Amino acid sequence: MSKKKVYLFCSAGMSTSMMAAKMQDAADAYNLPVTVGAYSTSDIDKIVETDTPDCILLGPQARFLYRGIADRFGDRIPVSVIDSRDYGALNGERVLKQALLLIRQKKEERERSQGQGEGQG
DSSP, X not given: OOOEEEEEEESSSSHHHHHHHHHHHHHHXXXXXXXXXXXXXXXXXXXXXXXXXXXXXXXXXXXXXXXXXXXXXXXXXXXXXXXXXXXXXXXXXXXXXXXXXXXXXXXXXXXXXXXXXHHOO
């Protein structure tokens, strides 16, 4: 498994930094090749362009930005909103599992669409 980049975004990047640390602790505890980072939503375009993450997670307080971000990046990067209960409890392990599941689902989706494209013609 190549190193996966899971990036969390919220209004200022402050509250998600605590969640990112908990997620990184969980990844390290399970020896998973994952890097977790926290950023401000105002930097999302620049970050995705220069350091494309494998998954974008939004803090619950940035839920209102989901549609626009999913429209811009969702075709190539899974985008989701962190569950507010997990966020409030700083359940890094659970949110990490959510991110890894989203990455796997996107990969399977790509493989299915490539397989369908190869069979046509």
